[in-house]
Amino acid sequence: MKRQSSYAADGGKLYLVPTPIGNLEDITLRAKRILSEADYIACEDTRTSGILLEKIGVKNRLLSFHKYNSKQKAPELVEMMQQGAVIAEISDAGMPVISDPGYILVQAAIAADIPVVPLPGASAFATALIASGFDAQPFTYYGFLPRKASEQRPYFEQMAQARATSIFYESPHRLTKTLNNLAQVLPADRQITAARELTKIHEEFIRGSISEVTQYFAENQPRGEFVILISPNTETVAINWADLCQQVDELVTGGMSKKDAIKQIAKAHAVSKNELYDAYHQQKEQ
Template sequence: MQQQKSFEQGETGTLFLVPTPIGNLQDMTPRAIETLKQVDLIAAEDTRHTQQLLNHFDIKTKQTSFHEHNWQNKLQSIIIDLQNGKNIAQVSDAGMPSISDPGKELVSAAVEVGLTVVPIPGATAGITALIASGLVPQPFYFYGFLQRKSSDQIAELQQLSTIRDTIIFYESPHRIKKTLENIQKIMGEERRVVLARELTKRYEEFLRGTTKELVEWAQNNEIRGEFVMMIAGYQGVVEKEEALDDRNLSVQEAVNNLINRGLKPNAAIKQIAKLRGLDRQSVYSDYHGIDD
């Protein structure tokens, strides 16, 4: 068991997780500003982007980059700085560190060696969109980003299709159309969906409707801005036979079951291999009747 008393004085430093505005700079809290001013170092996802924020609030603290491409090289040096008594703030480009952004690896490493980790409350796009969506706000299921490859995305949506909680995704403007089409394909035309774009900015917009209506909107409009996508929870009856992988089925039957649900053969093979803990190549060979 580990017990953290966040504001007890100690010999080591503290890792502060500081949210930044998701669009409107006025959403930066006084506590977040003061924390960034007082720490010894800011670990930023993009130092150029964060520097604009620091300049706006007249924050002079030194930065170091910490993102998905360099965290393995930078992690240990930041942990050593914390162990030597430095206070460090971590920020992402917008919103909460670790929520679909870099952060979790540093937090995990800090917790593992007994360092103090203090979260600062503030802006987060998913919750901001959810409370104005008109959908049931709780329980909700935050999923983050779906896979980019369409076949992988369809497999994910298959697994999520019978969740009864409101589901929250993040999506980019150039992928939103295809994602909506896949949701319609897997979850039907009448599932309620809400899109929130450009949150807290001048052109903030909410689009509420069925999957069919929003697919038509995406097909007939120029799409701009980053999106929070929310899907109403499943209201139907979930039968046992609807399970993605019935273990009474052979590998070939299980793969065909997923193909009948809309997956392409290779995506179905990959899914069954993952669900059953099998080698993908052996499932491929079994399905296609290839002898070793």
Template sequence: MSGRQASFGAHDTGTLYLVPTPIGNLGDMTSRAVETLRTVAVIAAEDTRNTQKLLNHFDIATKQISFHEHNTQARIPELIAKLQAGEDIAQVSDAGMPSISDPGHELVNAAIAADIPVVPLPGPNAGLTALIASGLVPQPFLFYGFLPRKASEQRAALTELACQQATMIFYESPYRVVKTLGAMQAAFGDRQAVAARELTKLHEEFLRGRLSELQAMLADTARGEFVVMVAGAPAATPQPSTVPLAEQVAAQVASGLTPTAAIKAVAKANGVKKQVVYADYHGLTPAKESQ
């Protein structure tokens, strides 16, 4: 897909609004989100019964239509037809951001393909809410969401992530969190991790420690939905090459790098100062290990 699409202004179609909803505390609903839900023609909701409680709380009378993982393909043509007819639609999930471990992505793609404006509203998100209070390095981070349930597929996914140096964010249910922590320890080693539960609610809690310690803490008290964050793999220690520094630089230059860029790359790869590589490449002084 390619092209430019303005979110606001004159359009021949309706607009698809992606509206985040509270992950626990209704006070986190923004005034813009409330106003959007009041003014659109219809709300496409993951669970209309759950969303109706939210609408009742904010005195919103807009009609709903169900849109969830089991009826996505059947609903999309109907929703696109409404948008093409000029109706605005708000899409919501049960909690948090649409499309993030929830329905929405397929509808967004269909709207983009039909040249229908897609407007996201900012709002609650469990993963980022947990991350900023975790104490782990906040960036870079990798959001994974729910791991596969099948044990063999979960092991394969975790094995693939074992070398990931970014802080990793997962979602997990209270019924599987202890077993998942064990699988993480087996794949990653006993890394530092944080489990956040009941975010924005009365019993919000952060459990911090090694993966083995979190397993022990939650052995008998795993209640509420969890965000599990695991520290990334430590950066690999540069391993000096047996090839002379000057030859390494020459090879990099031959591949298209400038001498300056090549010297920087070789210095980083060998764990030495750039001045040492520069001197060796230009034959100024014998190369020696940086102190």
């Protein structure tokens, strides 16, 4: 176990700083200050980030840190922070670590006992979620899915059964094909939302059944980056509590704690953890 205070130690730190996903007014005052004060800014693309930083009036030294060099670069950045450097990590847009390699640097910093300080800010999937019209608790975020239909299908089958709102990202040139693949798994009347160009001048939400939204994009060329949200499965399904309790027992016999076993089985079958807990203890009492 590790305890780490973000503010207690002087010297090297890693700041995780969100940047706007479109509208520059979404940069926070704190984010601008940290970016200005940091010794270095680690970013996915120095050209993209350089343009953004110039627009918001921040001048600082940029370091390239992306998915192709992250494993080699992380130890170098950790060494710099151990020597007292303050590094701010940013994505091309939005929240660091979300669909970018920032977690590799975070893991390395934690292992080296370097304080990791997260800043709140813009996130495309959270922005889309609150305007989707779907229940926001719970939800499952998948990031970018595999490109091949055969590799996408297991994800779509999981989303079809999920009792939570499902969210993933897609690019405009793959959107139509991905929606067609999704339509083969979801019921035709299942509701989805396609959010595009969030916070930008052409921001738009296309809401409807999977068949309606798929047809819309068959007739209208997709433009901009997309967040796709799928409504929860609300069909009434008979739950075999005895079977689920047996699965919990099998995990407990295998060495897992009762609490963790109940949590895992509840999540796997999209049932209430509290209801499974009650059913399990009722069975034991009998």
